Amino acid sequence: MSAGTAGKTGIQVSPAHPGRPVKPRHGAQVGAAVVVLAAITVWAGIGVQINIAAIWENWSNASGNIIQLLQPDYGFFPKVIPALVETLQMAVIATAVGSALSLPLAFLASRATNPRPGLLRATRLVMNIVRAVPDILYAAILVAVVGVGALSGVMALILFNVGIIVKLVSEALDGEDPGALEAALAAGASWPKANRAAMLPQILPSFASQVLYTFELNIRASTVIGLVGAGGLGILIDNVRSFFRYHELSMIILSILALVLVLESVSSALRRKLV
Amino acid sequence: MDSTGADIRFDDVSVTYPNGFTGLKGINLSIPAGEMVGIVGLSGAGKSTLVRTINGLVPITSGRISVGNHQLTGRGEAQLRGRDLRELRSNVGMVFQSFNLARRTTVINNVLMGRLYHSPAWRTLLGAWKNDDVELAMSALERVEIVQKAYEKASSLSGGQQQRVAIARTLAQRPKVILADEPVASLDPPTSHVVMRDLQRINAELGITVVVNLHFLDLARRYSDRLIGLRSGEVVFDGPGADADESVFESIYGRSLTAEDVLDAKPVLDTEVDLNAEVELDAVVKRGAGSEL
Amino acid sequence: MTELKTQPRLAPARPKKPTSMLRNALWLFVSLVIVAAFWSVKIKWSALGDFPTQLLKYIGLMLVPPDWSKFGEAFSATILSVQMAWIGTVLGIVVSLPLSFLASRGLAPRVVNAPLRLIFAVIRAVPEVVIAILILSVTGLTPFTGALALAVGSVGTLGKWGYEAFEGVDAGPKEAVRSTGGSTLALIRWGVWPSAAPDVFSFWLYRFEINVRASAILGLIGAGGIGKMLQDNVQFRNWDAVGMLLIVVIAVTMGIDQLSGAVRNRLIHGYWRIPKAAR
Structure with missing residues (x-):
């Protein structure tokens, strides 16, 4: 399959050495791909105004800021704690609700487990739309709808989670051997029952690890959606940033770092035990 | 119901797949309750299609199949579906090649x-x-x-x-019927015999009708009451295994018998070893600890 | 009905249903954490009562109808975010590829592996917007800052996925190269890369998809693109403009996902598959 032309036309024979095949050529394809990629890169580079010179010029005044960043204000930590806790609460709630909603949706979104083409296509279209909206857009809109605070953040994260988990789990279902499902259907089970009994146990490990992965993503995301007022650390980051308080910013970053690294190690330990 | 098995009838059953391939052509069969039937034929002869029509996994294009008091009909007629189809399937067990x-x-x-x-x-x-x-x-x-x-x-x-x-x-x-689609194709010869003997015992003790697809002729002849030979979607032999001689096999396979078609002669050099293993296994099974293979 | 009660010749004892203390304890712990989070979080759940009507109201404000005059602005903002994502991904690939070889066990000494892995982990812990705030003072408030922040973030994930893929390659081809007397470079080129390449390519595409979404947020701190337009319009409650932006973002992102899915399929399976409208 690798050499498309050779597969279709049969192997061509070398004139000098009958019996040896001619080396299949796809130089033109590779060349075209390189040109296209380079062109996109140049276009994008112009768009984002790549400017290496500015980095040199700014270096001297920036070095002061960087030195400040390397000296976190540990006294600021008590003020970080409530925001850190709220971030954690938001992430836990959003992961729990999001994964509970995702499991049935994933079965509706997989070719292997949903026998109705219409429903399948509709589910996938909706899920593609849900996944296409950046979390910050959800957060900004939901802050307007339900007001500033953790609730809007939790809801934005739930939408974000459902998008990711449904995609990954439905792909896991697509790749699963449908043998047991066939057996359950042959025993007279309806599709929902057969999916529950035959497919759910098969994808439970990958579901569990997706849930833990999205939990880690949520911690990171929930620090950020606060920038538009959706609760958590983001609000605090926005405050100290606007007043150039780099020692405090540094303390916040350090706390995020510690929280994420601790949770990541706990979650990878959990993953090993659960799977 | 007195008998625990169900009888199966095929009346002029044909199956044409959506891609135009003909799976079965005008099959007429009558399998009485409690019989153990072996179906043999080359791959592509329609063995899998035949057993899968019995529980509706493959819908038939025309004709009629009755399984006990359930009726399966062709396209265009009132087809068995939903809960009725599931009820039929609940009465028909199925064993697959890949378990x-x-x-x-x-x-x-x-x-x-x-x-x-x-x-x-x-x-x-x-x-x-x-x-x-x-x-x-x-x-x-x-x-x-x-x-x-x-x-x-x-x-x-x-x-x-x-x-x-x-x-x-x-x-x-x-179940009233058990269908088995190449149940031993993924197993080694001694294990194949254990599984076939299980099916045979279930048939004998519980009176369940058993329809089993087999690639190997010797297994089919040894374990079934009746042999059905399929070729290109048509029945070319139907009768007791003992009647299936060399010429019958040729009509089913379109060529004379080779070592490929029998289980215990393949590969020839290993025959002795395999048979020995089987004898030991027999003993194990008879002691009732056959699961420790 | 079938009678199954006739016992076989010699039935061994039935096993007891096993219970796993560890597993139960884990589930208990997870449930407790969830309950605690719900119970302690400062959320007025009663606000959810108005949610449906409020949501409908805002959807009406945004989409019935969207402000079509803002289409050009929304489109160029989205394209700028995509450009940021592209440059971020390209720089991320250029930096992460050699680093992930160095971070793979068996391809570089342990003393090189360990610090690189730590660096990847630290980068992954920090959200892109925070990275952008950090490098802001060096690069100034331009889209390039956003691209660099995405590049740094990409190094964290691509680096990790890369070394995991390289370490996961079958031992067979590696042994084969070693047995012919190949150097480490030959090992990488002929023993590791051919097997890992399809996975690595698809990681690149996946990271690009992530970057397209992540780039939206960078506008909030002034890097331009989706985030900037979002902020400008939410501030003045121009909801019909936000609606226009929403439509453009969804359309462009879905388009990119389809395209990247098609490319991924070509790289993994070796042929183009025309993506269906609603894959």
């Missing part, structure tokens, strides 16, 4: 899949099976002599053990 177990869950959960039709949705959802169903599943496992593996993951079992779990799954349905 088709949910490998990541326990053996007992796999056997309980045979009870899905009869269990309410909430019980299935929560995995809260009725005690009667668990009891039924356990005794099905006992019948195939593998009950001590009940709480192990299906993936930890050998191929032969997995196939016996699959047989237990069909038994848990309390």
Whole structure:
């Protein structure tokens, strides 16, 4: 399959050495791909105004800021704690609700487990739309709808989670051997029952690890959606940033770092035990 | 119902796949309740299609199949569907070539899949099976002599053990018919005999009608009451195995018999070893510890 | 009905249903954490009562109808975010590829592996917007800052996925190269890369998809693109403009996902598959 032309036309024979095949050529394809990629890169580079010179010029005044960043204000930590806790609460709630909603949706979104083409296509279209909206857009809109605070953040994260988990789990279902499902259907089970009994146990490990992965993503995301007022650390980051308080910013970053690294190690330990 | 098996009738049954391939051509068959039927033929001859029409996994294009008091009809007529189709399937157990177990869950959960039709949705959802169903599943496992593996993951079992779990799954349905589609094609020769003997014993002791597709002629002749030969979707032989001589095989396979077509002669050099293994296995099975393969 | 009660010749004892203390304890712990989070979080759940009507109201404000005059602005903002994502991904690939070889066990000494892995982990812990705030003072408030922040973030994930893929390659081809007397470079080129390449390519595409979404947020701190337009319009409650932006973002992102899915399929399976409208 690798050499498309050779597969279709049969192997061509070398004139000098009958019996040896001619080396299949796809130089033109590779060349075209390189040109296209380079062109996109140049276009994008112009768009984002790549400017290496500015980095040199700014270096001297920036070095002061960087030195400040390397000296976190540990006294600021008590003020970080409530925001850190709220971030954690938001992430836990959003992961729990999001994964509970995702499991049935994933079965509706997989070719292997949903026998109705219409429903399948509709589910996938909706899920593609849900996944296409950046979390910050959800957060900004939901802050307007339900007001500033953790609730809007939790809801934005739930939408974000459902998008990711449904995609990954439905792909896991697509790749699963449908043998047991066939057996359950042959025993007279309806599709929902057969999916529950035959497919759910098969994808439970990958579901569990997706849930833990999205939990880690949520911690990171929930620090950020606060920038538009959706609760958590983001609000605090926005405050100290606007007043150039780099020692405090540094303390916040350090706390995020510690929280994420601790949770990541706990979650990878959990993953090993659960799977 | 007196007999525990169901009879099966094919009336002029044809199957044409959506891609135009003809699976079956005008099949007429009558299989009385409690019979053990072996179906032989080359791959592509329609063996799989034939057994899969009996439980409606492959819908028939024209004709009529009756299984007990259920009727399957061709396209355009009132086709069996929804709950009626599921009721038929609950009465027909099926054993597959690749076992088709949910490998990541326990053996007992796999056997309980045979009870899905009869269990309410909430019980299935929560995995809260009725005690009667668990009891039924356990005794099905006992019948195939593998009950001590009940709480192990299906993936930890050998191929032969997995196939016996699959047989237990069909038994848990309390079926009237068992269909087996190449049940031993993924197994080595000694294990093949154990699995075939299980099917034979179930047929003899419980009176369940058994229809089994087999690639190997010697297995088919040895384990079934009646042999049906298929070629290009048509029945070319139907009769007791003893009647199936060299010329019959030629009509089924379109060529004379080779070592490829019999189980215990393949490969020739290993025959002796395989037969010895089988003899030992026989002894093991007779002691009732056949699951420790 | 079939009678199954006739016992076989010699039935071994039935096993007891096993219970796993560890597993139960884990589930208990997870449930407790969830309950605690719900119970302690400062959220007025009663606000959810108005949610449906409020949501409908805002959907009406945004989409019935969207402000079509803002289409050009929304489109160029989205394209700028995509450009940021592209440059971020390209720089991320250029930096992460050699680093992930160095971070793979068996391809570089342990003393090189360990610090690189730590660096990847630290980068993954920090959200892109925070990275952008950090490098802001060096690069100034331009889209390039956003691209660099995405590049740094990409190094964290691509680096990790890369070394995991390289370490996961079958031992067979590696042994084969070693047995012919190949150097480490030959090992990488002929023993590791051919097997890992399809996975690595698809990681690149996946990271690009992530970057397209992540780039939206960078506008909030002034890097331009989707985030900037979002902020400008939410501030003045121009909801119909936000609606226009929403439509453009969804359309462009879905288009990119389809395209990247098609490319991924070509790289993995070796042929183009025309993506269906609603794949």
